[in-house]
Amino acid sequence: MLTLLVIGVQMGVQVGVLSGLQLGALSAASARQPADAAGKPPADAPFVTRLTHTVNAYGCWSPDASTIVFQSNCTGRWQLYTIAADGTNLRPLLNSRGNDITPVYSPDGSKILFVSERDGNREVYICNADGTNQRNISRDPAMDIHPSWSHDGTRLLFSSNRGNKDPDDYDIYEMNVDGSNVRRVTSGPEIDTYASWSPDGKRIVTRRVIDGKTNNEVFVMNADGSGAVNLTKAPEHYDGWPVWSPDGTKICFAGGGPDVGNHYLFLINPDGTGKRQLTFAWLAGSSHCYDTQPAFSPDGRRIVFTRYRPATHFESAELCVLEI
Secondary structure (H helix, E strand, O other): OEEEEEEOOOOOOOOOOOOHHHHHOOOOOOEEOOOOOOOOOOOOOOEEOOOOOOEEEEEEEOOOOOEEEEEEOOOOOOEEEEEEOOOOOOEEOOOOOOOEEEEEEOOOOOEEEEEEOOOOOOEEEEEEOOOOOOEEOOOOOOOEEEEEEOOOOOEEEEEEOOOOOOOOOOEEEEEEOOOOOOEEOOOOOOEEEEEEEOOOOOEEEEEEEEOOOOEEEEEEEEOOOOOOEEOOOOOOOEOEEEEEOOOOOOEEEEEEOOOOOOEEEEEEOOOOOOOEEOOOOOOOOOOOOEEEEEEEOOOOOEEEEEEEOOOOHHHOEEEEEEEO
16 A cells, blocks of 8 residues: 655755645646636636746665655755655755765665766765765766665666767666776667666666667666566566565566556566556546656565656656555
8 A cells, every 4th residue: 555655845844744635636837726626727717837846756765764865856956865764854965066866875874875967977976874975986977877786785786878879878887886896787779777786686677778769678687787588578668767675576667557658666576477566546537647766665565666746747756655
């Protein structure tokens, strides 16, 4: 079931716990208000224009499940925040001169990986869990994105377009946490992003774009990049954001449903069997659902994810928690 935890940030100070009914009552930008019983606004109703479009996204649990780190654009640029798992105790983590995005706690909770644009391009950074000691560890003029940790916290995966003629062509790389010993894992015309190791370190799951730039699928491969297998096989859908369960028996991902335009969360076995839908349309009388960017809690019983609001799509979103 979906819990009632919805983490909201407005101008960096406001946190709310909203039910699904309250979420359904949120108005879209430039909608007429109020609507009559049939859902149609009166002819003389004034326009309501939305002034704020806050997106809270890419949540990640701390190893003790007490805290979630995430990115928010509530100040006008992407910055990192932490919040207690019950939606209280919101705190800014970083306040840099550039955009900081996609934070991930280290397995021991002492560090956070993230991507920053403060140096003019996207680089992988690391900092202490309290935001101190921020360091650029990828140090390359290319775009480096989507870092994730090895289970023992000594190495990391990331995607980069370094060495590729097409700036949109990303491959998977791995390196030590200090940025040394960089090794390329994948190469070729496919685009690989959102990669992470299985808990035993033997396999990698990734979002792979095949057949040009339109077919997004979830792939599993060996840790050296060999033996890639397409788990989703749905070219009409956009499937991505895959993440391993802590015990390695499941993969959660966001993908298209039967109505194609929407996104839901799914569980699937690493061999491609047992696909199960976790989220569904959540507005009465509407098919709207755009759920993305899942991350498991350390015990594997909860998933934090991003839920985009209707009619604003990528302009406004909150973090939600799913119990499984």
